[in-house]
Amino acid sequence: MHEFRVQVGPAAFRIGSAWRAPIDQLAHLYRDYPQPDFTDFTVRLEPTTWLRRWLRPSVAIGGDYMLPDAAPLPLAQGLLAAEMAMNLQMALGWRRHLLLHASAVERDGRVLVMTGQSGSGKSTLSALLGSEGWRFLGDEFVLLDPVTGNVVPFPRLISLKNEAIAAMQSAQPDARFGPLLAGTPKGDIRHVVPPADAIAQMGQGGAPALLLFPRYGYPGAVREVAPGETFMRLTQASTNYVALGEAGFITLTRFVKSVPSRAIDYQSGDEAIALVEKLWERLA
Amino acid sequence: MSRDAMLLVDALRDPATTRGLDAQGWTELLSMARAEQLVGTLAERLKIESVPPKVAEILAEARINADYQHRSALWEADCARRALAGYGGKVVLLKGTAYVASGLKAGEGRSIGDLDILVARDDLSQVEEALLDSGWEWVKPDPYDDAYYRDHMHELPPLIHKERDRMIDVHHTILPLTARRRPDAVAMLGRSKPLPFRGGVGAGPVSVAQGLTSPTPDPSPEGEGRLHTLAPTDMVCHSAAHLFADGDLAGGLRNLWDIHCLLSEFSTPDFWPSLGERANLHQLSEPVERAVRLAHQLYGTQIPQEWAGWDRQDKWYVARLTARDGWGRPTRQFIRLIFYIRSHWLRMPLLMLARHLWVKWRKG
Amino acid sequence: MANPKTLYQAEPADARIVEPLDMMTLIYQRRSGITHMVGEPVPQMLEAMGEDAVDAATLAARLAVSFDLGGQDDAVTLITERLEELAELGLVERVTDA
Known part of the structure; x- marks a missing residue:
């Protein structure tokens, strides 16, 4: 497992991935955030079957808290998978607020x-x-x-969808943007720091x-x-x-x-x- | 990352074993505990330990969640009691809800999902009708599934309450009718005990546990209108049957923890012989004996000499039960697979399984 | 079901938190963890019931002290209906069927 840890507000995450690429993207976008020792939640990006690690790689969203029917995403959308999984941990597991x-x-x-x-x-x-x-x-x-x-x-990370991407790029041309994730279940998505x-x-x-x-x-x-x-x-x-x-x-x-x-x-x-x-x- | 769920087993058996954990160790322990539905139990066990502040926050959160699950489970049981107020027979709470309602140690911090009740087989349609009248409805309107449940399983097809969105499983025996073993459900109902309060409004003797309590004195000493729980020996028999018969030992560490707590709490010189007799009556001697050995082996349950010992197969059960890594991932796929196949064997004869899967596949 | 002789009993006042909010009232029931949104006269009924087991007519008489209930018979019918709804929700319990 490739690993990245990040603290967002009060919540600390450990993200493990069978592939390097999503971890590199997270490390780049979250580089100004603290990297904690203790983590509240574990998130896992894993191949749906062992073959899917290499062949048309497909990312299953896992972690401490999971939805039984969460659909896998293509590896190119691994960053989105990580963000969705982190949201899921909060939605299903957070009880402090x-x-x-x-x-x-x-x-x-x-x-x-x-x-x-x-x-x-x-x-x-x-x-x-x-x-x-x-x-x-x-x-x-x-x-x-x-x-x-x-x-x-x-x-x-702020998750921009469709026309909001261009609007944000003109409002904050200097901001750090993630890769354009085209054709996700929610349309085009691009993250911005x-x-x-x-x-x-x-x-x-x-x-x-x-x-x-x-x-x-x-x-x-x-x-x-x-x-x-x-x-x-x-x-x-x-x-x-x-x-x-x-x-x-x-x-x-x-x-x-x-x-x-x-x-x-x-x-x-x-x-x-x-x-x-x-x-x-x-x-x- | 060579750790397996013995880390979790150790922490539950002896909370002091967590004292040497570093941040990484805690992270792995908590992920395993969540994956095994044992984080609430772990939080209860670690109440007396001083843990790092970040861990304390997570454990406090687990307690909030367990409180919520217990509140909902007891409320759901009380809703069923009210819905079945006109039914004369016994309504027996099973599994987690029963442990919490009885204030047993097995209930402390335990995760609880659906409500499981046991009623007499002859009364199923009456109970079903009363529940349908009070807002429960069928989950699967699929006639094949429905027939499958009714012909082969040990429960009605699951019902869900349309407003509260909570499931109830109405059992008439504790194992599928297709299983090799035939526990005596009539005997279990016969020995079940009313809860020491009538249920209903208000606070009462076990209000700390937010129990099913009532300020009004119970007018019927026979326990009419009260929910019941199984007698201690039967509770252990059911718990053991549930551990080995339900699925591929999924949730096994939690179910085994139930058994550890029940045995520890019920243990008296008289208890053990009558557990043996009762297990024999229910054709459950082998699973009960194995559960007792495994609880002793993993959780250090105090058991009499004659129950101790070791079966050649037990080590596979231990390997299966602890098959989880520090990321919370299931490991030892081969052993898991063996148990998966085994578990279907236990539940139904092969031809019936093939037919069941075939119908499922064709329907996509 | 709606027998006018039926006795009903509410939970003690500390079993719930009552929070009036403009047109409606929120009732948080501690035992179930359920939040009920109710309109008049539900909060008044619960208050008037106290912790006694009462039938609809008794409750109507208690409410008549503070409210204009119009025709007494109509009021009993309406109150019986509300009590049955509250029993379905588990906010009051049917104690006995006379």
Whole structure:
């Protein structure tokens, strides 16, 4: 097994791979991250059968926590397989924070959280805001601390899809990009390393101040979301709400009662950023 | 990377063996424990040890998860109790849920999935109907699978609750009807004991374990309306049958840990002879004896002299049970394969297996 | 099933956390770990039941002290229906069938 270890926010991963290439890509992209001794999760990239190590190599996604029906990926998409496996460990195994499928950025110690279905643009928006004076905290999972109620950063590689790739390349031409992974189950994917401040300050969280439900591709609009609806949508966006039991209930009700929330529709990144700034000024 | 799951076995048997572990050793131990569904048990065992802070965080997480699984399992059992309130016969909890509901050591930190219950074979349709009335539905609407379960297995086809998304397996005996051995399910039901509380709302005697408890005094001393668990000897017999009969010894280290805990907790001078008798009655002497030997060998279970000894085959079982590396990967594929084939032999005659696989393949 | 003589008993108040949230109320049930989203009059019913085993008519009488229930008979029917739903959820238990 070729091996790489990386610390992302509070979580440390050990990634083992039967092939060298995905490990080299990870080492290159995560080179500014700490490399821990102790790890929380093990991820394995293995051939589906022994023959598949050489012949049309096919990567099975394994690790401490697995889905029985996770489809294998071609070796060219090994980096994606590793990232998916790391996400899976968090989704199925992490119990130290309430985990929301959401993105987050911070300014002045206060945090903007964005959640929505995939395609809502929450990931791209967080990446764009990360180069517009905000600190990027994460584009996939938001971790809420059950004790303080604060958002704990989890700034793994940003995963850009399809048209977001070009948008990001023009917004941050100097950023470090991974290889273009064409024709994945989710279309074209390209990873980009978060800005330096996101990595350097990844141990430092902040209090949530505004929750947005963005929706891409609709004429610009803002709608208030009632706490009951917010609560329900966030339970659906959480992979460990039920498992955390009472701590999950208390953390989520505290969040819902203290953080204003809005649904926003937008048709371009610039429009969204302007909306966000306006709402932030008024509500946060 | 020459380690195998003896690392995990050692840590469970004697938590002090973890004191010498470095970061790499801990990482490997935790990966094995997760792969064997034993990380919650390990967390319980290591409660008294001082472990590195990073490890303590992972073990705390494992306890949160075990609490969650126990809460859900007991709740699901209570839902079944309420659904079957109108059924007069005994409803016996099996496996993990039974251990937790009875407050047994085997339940501490144990992972629990589906709810397994045992009822009298003649009452199956009544029980089935009551569950279907209370929101459970069939998982597989496939008529072939359905017929297969009903004709050859020891349980109804699995039911799932449409709102809670939890499975229940309703058994009428503890091994498939096709298996060579025929445990006496009627005798098991006959000796099963009501849990010491009625179930239902409120907190009661074992609220620490979030048990099935009630503040209301039980009006029926015979245990009417209460869930039951197997008598200690039968519990061991079932656990041993489950260890060897279910699958290719998958989850074997956990099932063997159950047996270690049960034996340690039930062990009295009277217990052992009656375990022997009971195993004989259920045609389970060989698996029970082997389970006792393996528990002693791997987990250091205290057993009487006459149960000790060693069978030539036992070393293969040990090799199979510990076939896992520091990445959490299954190893010793050849031994695994032998057990896989063996396990199907145990479960059903070959022709029936061939027919079963053929129907499965054709359907793709 | 919905026999008006049936007695129901709620869990003690500390078995749940009640959190009002605008139009609805969240009830976290400690024993099951399930979060229920309920509307009126469920929280009021649970509160009025306390820890006693009560039938629907008794509960209706208790609620009538604080709320205008309209026709008493209608109220008993409606309350019986709600109690049966709560029993299905496991928030109250049918204690005896008289």
